[in-house]
Amino acid sequence: SAVISQKPSRDICQRGTSLTIQCQVDSQVTMMFWYRQQPGQSLTLIATANQGSEATYESGFVIDKFPISRPNLTFSTLTVSNMSPEDSSIYLCSVDERGNTGELFFGEGSRLTVL
Amino acid sequence: SQQGEEDPQALSIQEGENATMNCSYKTSINNLQWYRQNSGRGLVHLILIRSNEREKHSGRLRVTLDTSKKSSSLLITASRAADTASYFCATANRGNNRLAFGKGNQVVVIP
Numbered sequence: 001s002a003v004i005s006q007k008p009s010r011d012i013c014q015r016g017t018s019l020t021i022q023c024q025v026d027s028q029v030t031m032m033f034w035y036r037q038q039p040g041q042s043l044t045l046i047a048t049a050n051q052g053s054e055a056t057y058e059s060g061f062v063i064d065k066f067p068i069s070r071p072n073l074t075f076s077t078l079t080v081s082n083m084s085p086e087d088s089s090i091y092l093c094s095v096d097e098r099g100n101t102g103e104l105f106f107g108e109g110s111r112l113t114v115l
Numbered sequence: 116s117q118q119g120e121e122d123p124q125a126l127s128i129q130e131g132e133n134a135t136m137n138c139s140y141k142t143s144i145n146n147l148q149w150y151r152q153n154s155g156r157g158l159v160h161l162i163l164i165r166s167n168e169r170e171k172h173s174g175r176l177r178v179t180l181d182t183s184k185k186s187s188s189l190l191i192t193a194s195r196a197a198d199t200a201s202y203f204c205a206t207a208n209r210g211n212n213r214l215a216f217g218k219g220n221q222v223v224v225i226p
Contacts, residue, residue, distance in 0.1 A: 004157075042203060043158070043216040090155055102146055102207030102214055106157035 002027050002097045004107035012113045013083050020079045021110045023093030028073035031096035033104070034066070038089045046091075049076040083114045127223045134191040136220040138204035139184075145207045147180055148214070149189050152201045161189075161202075196226045 003026040013019050023032070032049040046066055047055040055068035070076045080087050093107040128134055140147070146165045150158040164171045164180045164187065171178045177190040191198055201221050205214040 037155075042218045043205075045213060045215075048213075092157060094158075103148060103160055103163050104150075104158070104205075104214060105160065108157040109155070111155065 002029060002095055002105050004093055004095060004105060006093050006107035006110050008110055009108060010111040010113075012115060014115055015084055017083055018079055018081045019083065019112060020077050021091050021093070023076045023078070023107055025074045025095055027097070029095040029097055030073070032070065032076050033094045033096075034068060034076070034078045035092040035094060036089045037092060037109070043092065046078070049078075080112065083112070085114045088112060088114045124218060125221045125223075127225065128194055130194060130196055130224055130226050132194055134194050134198070134222050134224070136189045136202055136204075136222070137186060138188070138217050139186045140204075140206045140215075140217075141185065142206075143209045144182075145209050147178075147187050148205045148207070149176075149178060149187075150203045150205060150216075152203065152219070154200075158203065191222075194222075194224045196224050198222060199224045 005024045007022045034046040035043040036046050037043045045058045046061045047057040047068055049055050049068050049070040051070045051073055065081050067079045090109040090111050092109045094104040097105055126134055144166050146163050148163045149161045151161055152158045162171060162173045162176055162178050164178050166182055169180055175192045180187045187204060201219045203219045204217045207214055
């Protein structure tokens with residue numbers, strides 16, 4: 001299975017700042033996704049990162065708040081912009097290595113705390 | 116998007132006992148999956164059951180799927196302390212295969 005590396009693994013951020021999370025996969029994958037997991041909650045899909053085009057956002061998530069880049073088939077970034085304490089969450093990168101089966105492999109997540 | 120819902124949400128058992136978790140969903144699915152998450156880290160895929168399957172086994176895991184009741188169960192047999200984790204079900208829609216995750220079950224296995 002794909003090995004997925006996320007950076008940073010955790011960070012403490014100040015209100016109003018922005019942070020970019022990186023996701024690196026050790027193989028080329030077509031489908032890459034970003035999820036958010038708020039404290040004690042389940043996972044919510046933020047967007048699908050599309051290679052070479054704009055990400056596809058889920059309801060409730062907008063590009064201005066969560067800009068995503070996907071320059072190639074092995075790398076993506078998620079930026080959390082103008083952070084507030086409500087953005088304190090674990091952000092998870094995931095890939096569908098086998099091509100749209102729905103079976104996902106996840107990175108270890110990036111735990112953000114916004115003060 | 117649909118949401119799986121697990122029941123119960125917290126389970127504490129002795130090592131060696133079996134742990135059973137349930138999940139319900141609301142719409143038509145392509146498949147249903149179970150994932151494990153240790154201490155707020157990344158999720159690990161455990162097992163996938165397709166909509167035309169009724170039961171599936173993988174090691175100490177047994178998953179059932181009842182599409183008429185729109186429900187699934189995950190059984191972990193002979194539990195170990197290392198099974199302590201949160202377990203999530205996730206459903207893949209017929210439309211786009213995007214996963215919708217349920218609320219999760221926290222399982223604590225006491226040595």
